Amino acid sequence: MEFKEVQPKEIIQHDHPLILEDLQLMYQNYQEDDDDFDDQDLINMQKFECKCDVCGYRIDWYHRYYYRCSQSSCSYSLHKSCRELSTTLRFPAHLVHTLRLKKSLNSWSCHSCLTEHLAGICYHCSTCDYEIDLRCATFAEQTMIHHPGHPHPLTSITLDPIMSKCYACGKKHEGVFYHCSTCFYFSIHVDCVTLPFKLSLEHHVHKLTLSYSFTVIPYHSKCRICVTSISERDWRYKCSKCRYYVHLDCALSRGEPFMSIFSHGTGKSDKNFKAADYPNLLHYPLPDDSYNIIPHHLLRGDYRHFDQIKSDNMHPSHPHPLLLINAPGTLHNPMERIKLLCNGCVRPITTTPLYGCTMRCNFFLHEWCTRLPSELENHPGHPLHPLSLFHSPPSELAYTGFKCNICGLCCNGFGYVCSVCDYLVDVHCGFIPERLTHEAHPNHLLSRVEASSIQSTSSTLACHACGITINGGEFCFRCGFCDFYLDNRCALHLPKTIKNKYDRHRLKLSYSPIENHKSEYFCEVCEEELIPEIWFYHCQECGQSIHSACAPLILRSEQGVNDSLNDWRGVCKFINMKFGRLVTFYRSHPHPMLLIPGTKIHGRCSFCFGELQSLLIFKCYTCKLAFHVSCGPKNPHGRFLGLLGRLMLARKRRIKPKEELEHHETAIVTFYPNEVMRPVTGHWKIVDGQP
Structure with missing residues (x-):
């Protein structure tokens, strides 16, 4: 067998100069936000493949570097390792001698991989007559990827x-x-x-980019398909134009018909119920600003006894005659900063007819709130005894309201009570539906269940709207087909749209971060950061956003009510409270006081010196006194240490200087403002769940 020694430059017989190319250079300089980068160019670069003219094996994107002919019309290409061959080689399987680069003039067989060759370049040991081909010589380079x-x-x-x-x-x-x-x-x-650098998903308008790290991980970021947290060290797909992130396996999962359900209603799924089987099914969110379920139930329910206006225009809930108002007049309108709440359901009055007090004492009722059933039987929360309608809470709760046993919210409107067990519910929870559908999960029926009866795979059960844990005794709405839950507050009490004075468009209830919105979100009411992975209100045209819990607080006098993180989630904690009523503590304080929600400007409690923000308080605007409801008397007529005396005694015992508790009383206005096993990358495009 005849071998002839050669030099590397004799192997590369090409007339044109060669250029070293970096196949990943475009990727290294890629900027997601730069519209000058063509996504298709990047996709084609990752799919790049050609043949080496020396060893005859594939050159791919994962080699990263290769040599090509400088002439665009010539396809001559070389592996970088083949272009930079050495004249000698120390081969691991034959370390006793050094192999030299030679050219065989006869057929030969590689001693490493036993491949037969007719002729060609190889590394040869003349002492042992041992030769290997270029592929085995460059095996380490061929198995290595960048x-x-x-x-x-x-x-x-x-x-x-x-x-x-x-x-x-x-x-x-x-x-x-x-x-x-x-x-x-x-x-x-x-x-x-072998994951593709760019990916298209059917339910998202933009291409997603494979991202290897978060430069700055957004707070509370979740996968938009499975709705679970994304680790900052794991790779993920993200959109450069939206706050849109998905896990790798979620983005490439296919064939599972349930996967689209977890996309908060944006994917396609089959309907699991027939509308004809549920003629009285309520569809949420309700379209009107009053987000009131009472009239829907009164129209569909069969109730024998009703509360009603008497012939003399008197109603048991109020000492003065009521006047039926049919003219549009001045209704609840945040655009004009007009607040008109019903004393019965404590919801905005946005339509006529309504009833108003002839003595102008700020008492109003929806027309349907004058026709409430006087008794409810077999209530899901308390089936043992019937519940009776009451127009004001028990005497000791007359001013501060009562806590509903269903939703857990304070209420000073109408409610239903069990005279045996003192079980109290507000009028809305009195009509809590058994089943409903929701726009956030449109094709599946949601059923009312008690949280303690659900066998959850996780240790806690959380609402998909606000992320707050659903306690065992609470009612929630569950999809029997999916791991989807809504607490009764988020399911029933959030309207589809709201109005804001500083936005000429209506803000729509949104269930995930908005497309084409990459920046951070801030609430236009409280001016605090907004977490878009939980439900919020947003105007697509103007880019304005509002916490769902801040939506009822658009009026000037209510700004600054929310304090903790949970106060900004779900619904407003004071949604069932109507404020503005004067309370007189005859023997304790000489001036009338207002029951109001505490804000930052109210400072600290005159008794315990605790924060007043986001709590129910009494406020005297004459003496500038303010204190927690829990610090005051339970009965306005009861005897207790006078406010002024208590205040003087507390001031003597206080540790902090007086200046820390002095507050400016002027209202603060907030304005809204993957031969050698080499990986092969395919081009993925998800269409209807199949790549």
Whole structure:
């Protein structure tokens, strides 16, 4: 067998100069926000493949560097390792002698892979007559890949599948893994290696980009498909134009018909009920500003005894005659900062007819609130005894209201009570529906269940709207087909749209971050940060957003009520309270006091010196006194230490200087303002759940 020694430059017989190309250069300079970058160019670059004219094997994107002919009309290409061949080689299987680069003039067989060759370039040991082909000589280079998600080369060191945890997706897999010899911890499954750089999902308008880290991880970011948290170290797909993030396996899952359900109503799913079987089914959110379920139930229910206006225009709930008002007149209108609340259901009055007090004492009733059933039987929360309608809370709760046993909210409007057990519910919870549908989960029926009866896979049950834990004794609405829950407050008490004086458009209830909105969200009412992964109101045209709990607080006098994080979630904690009524503590304080929601400007309690913000308080605007409802008398006629005396005694015992408790009383106005096993990357496009 005849071999002739050659030089590397004799192997590369090409007339044109060669250029070293970096296949990943475009990716390294890629900027997601730059519209000058063509996504298709990046996709084509990742799918790049050609043949090496020296060794005859494939050149791909994962080699990263290769040589090409400088002439655009010539397709001559070389591996970087083939272009930079050495004249000598120390081969691991033949370390006794050094192999030299030679050219065989006859047929020969590679001693490493036993491949037969007719002629060609090889590395040869003349002492042992041992030769290997270029593929085996450059095996290490051929098994090595360069991935833009890691700064060091990666090598597959196993032939058989292994079980290991993948760094990219954070999950355990069995299969081929690529490892980094520099970073001990970095090991990545071949499926994650071959993920496409760009991905299209049917339910999102923009292409998603494979992201290897968060520069700044957004607070409370969740996968938009499975609605669970995204780890800051795991790879994910994200949109450069929206606050849209998805797990790798969620983005590429296919064939599971239920997956679209977790996209908060944006995906497609089959309807699991027939509308004809539920003729009285309520569809939420309700379209009107009053978000009132009472008239819907009164129209569909069969009640024998009703509360009603008497012939002399008197109503048992009020000492003065009531006047039926049919003219539009001045109704509840946040655009004009007009607040008109019903004393019965404590909801905005936005339509006529209505009843108003002839003595102008700020007493108003919806027309339907004068026709409430006087008794409710078999209530789901208290089926043992009937519940009777009452127009004002028991005497000791007459001013501060009562706490509803269903929703847990304070209420000073009408309600239903069990005379045996003192079980209290507000009028809305008195008519809590058994089933409903919701726009956030449109094709599946939601059924009323008690949270303690649900066998959840997780330790806690959380509302999909606000993220707050649903306690065991609470009622919630559940999809029997999906892991979807809504507490009764978010399900029933949030309207579809709201109005804001500083936005000429109506703000719509949104169930996830808005498309084409990448910046942070801030509430136009309280001016605090807004977490768009929980429900909120948003105007697409103007980009304005409002916490769902701040929606009823658009009026000037109510701003600054919310304080803690939970106060901004779900519904307003004072949604069932009507404020503005004067209370007189005859023997304790000489001036009338107002029951109001505490804000920051009210400072601290005159008794316990605790914060007043976001709590029910009594306020005297004559003496500038303010104190928690719990610190005051339970009965306005009862005897207790006078406010002024208590205040003087407390001031003597206080530790903090007087200046810390002095507050400016002027109202604050807030304005809204993947031969050698090499990975092959395919181009994925999810359409109707199939790639």
